[in-house]
């Protein structure tokens with residue numbers, strides 16, 4: 502497919518975000534794994550809509566398909582059927598390289614284990630998505646400084662992940678996810694490896710970020726207090742989502 506067809510892949514999102522607009526839309530999303538002795542249908546015609554500024558928790562038992570769903574929403578895997586649309590862009594219309602660029606610009610990922618690069622400072626880690634995007638290193642690191650300030654980590658910008666606490670690393674991971682001003686934030690157990698009071702700090706930070714942004718949040722968690730804190734709780738079971 503020609504690069505020129507998808508203007509948003511080159512620069513702007515297809516849709517300008519306004520709170521209340523649908524930012525993420527899945528229709529009939531299906532994923533069947535063909536590996537192993539028999540086919541496994543994990544997602545089976547799942548529908549989901551998340552609006553700009555809205556936070557949705559997805560809960561479900563082990564093996565219900567939460568990771569599968571996040572991978573599809575994040576463009577890390579392709580569905581067997583159905584569609585994912587983010588900020589107006591149908592992911593199926595993007596080739597692999599375009600999808601990579603779209604992911605870098607429009608989607609922020611935060612995982613239970615932060616995946617920060619050990620040899621880089623907090624500031625360099627947070628700046629990375631902008632550097633990948635082609636920004637000058639100096640500008641990217643200046644912006645990283647601002648965003649680290651926003652997550653309460655301004656004073657630790659020159660420290661490497663090994664010199665930070667678990668909660669501090671998670672804040673850096675959140676800063677890194679936020680730096681491109683994504684349309685969709687995908688969080689997989691963002692408080693999973695943190696003690697209660699650090700988790701509460703991260704929760705408060707998420708509140709603040711969500712109220713100041715038009716991003717849609719999808720948070721996969723087993724943590725009932727984190728789930729209850731979101732605008733809606735959806736339960737994944739039998740390949741579909743229902744009100745939790």
Ligand SMILES: Nc1ncnc2c1ncn2[C@@H]1O[C@H](COP(=O)(O)OP(=O)(O)OP(=O)(O)O)[C@@H](O)[C@H]1O
Pocket residue numbers: 534535536537541543561562563564565566567568569570
């Ligand atoms: N590549 C694969 N091939 C075959 N089956 C797979 C593959 N990946 C996942 N599955 C199966 O799909 C189902 C859903 O897996 P998934 O990892 O999405 O669940 P989950 O809800 O994230 O689980 P958990 O909470 O335990 O992490 C499981 O039954 C799993 O065994």
